[in-house]
Amino acid sequence: MKAPFATAVAITVGLLILAGYFIVSPLVQNIRFFLLDWAIILAGVAGIVGILSLLRTHWRKVRSREFGSLIVIFAFLATLLLGLLLGADNPQFQFVVTGIQVPIETSLMAVVLFSLVFAAIRLFQKKNNLMGTIFLISMFVFLVTSSSLLGIAQNIPGLGALISAIQTLPVAGARGILLGISLGGIAAGLRILVGAERPYRG
């Protein structure tokens, strides 16, 4: 077995965290929170490693004459410098950062909207079958029932109850899908917990 020590540590920590979730004992809870604190610190370190990897990727792009990546590197260094000088909680620093980030992400959300409309049209062209038709009809029905267009209709006896009943349908469907995902998620977690899958052994 490759990396037996790492595997033993991972399985032991995993079992202790899982035990802390079900066993309400002060000792187990203390161990659980202690280990979780370590995990948060390690995740922070992994975040720094990730950001350095991202910078390296962009630096490589600059070297291969993709000069757009210079903006990313410059923005990173400027944010880092300002954050170190003023502090992350400084209102002026926050204003500058959000003043750049929010408009960019908002404009990207607008692009997402167009992508979604395009995907809906493409769906009708490509999946011209029963499921595709049901998906599109459902989409229009729930767009209309969830909007304020039928606000007056809510007061009409019978129709209001029908709209409310229609609006509960996605909840039922979502619960069914979420139950399946939960079962799959438990299986994926258990496979790692028993050491059958070890993404950390590299």
Next chain:
Amino acid sequence: MSPLNAALGLFFVLIYAGLILIFSLPRMNKKPPLLRRIEAVEKLKLAIGLTVEAGTRIHISLGNADLLSPCNSSALAGLSILEQVALISQLADRKPIATSGNGTIAVLSQSVFKNSLEGISAADLKESNQGQFSGTTPLSYAVGAISVIRKDQISANVLLGNYGCEVALLGQNSNQMKAITLGASDSLTAQAVLFAASDDPLIGEELFALPAYLGTKRIHSASVKIQDFFRWVLIITMLAGAILKYLGFL
């Protein structure tokens, strides 16, 4: 959590783990598992074959999930599939590439590559940049992953992880590059978007069954069997509960 709920939860997890381990024993796996055909998996296998023949590569997007959050299960399944794809792609000139929007998942994806691709050293892995961290927020991650989709001769994009509606951007760009798009997520929003934006969406727990389709490990087919078994247990329990409530017993 009340003591009763905690006891029930612990009992459920122990039974689940015990059954997976029992069903992965060699004597329980004499016959190959009977898995229903999923079109998306067939296309993925075809795309892996193309990477060897046509010199293209596969991009596996692992989404934005944080390893310490409850929605990390899709990323864990994604890492498992990444391992399988990397193992199958050993002979390919262009190895698969993985992108993620979280530092811990990016580090784990590099670890998976190092472990799966025989003969690759840490220095080679660093140079090839196969396990990439593409952005810190969902939208910046999507933009970073788009640059991979559009520039790295990708023949198939496998979108497996936790996303929001920004996954539409990945799907659209993949379609524009005429690459095969296979998508699955544990997020309901992303599932709805992927149904429209990808060629072959996987619904619900199909994401977690993928390793059983791609690999040969007994534990994968065992976990699919147990998943199916518990799904039927839940369905019967819910139906029985509804009937009993209707009859006034609950």
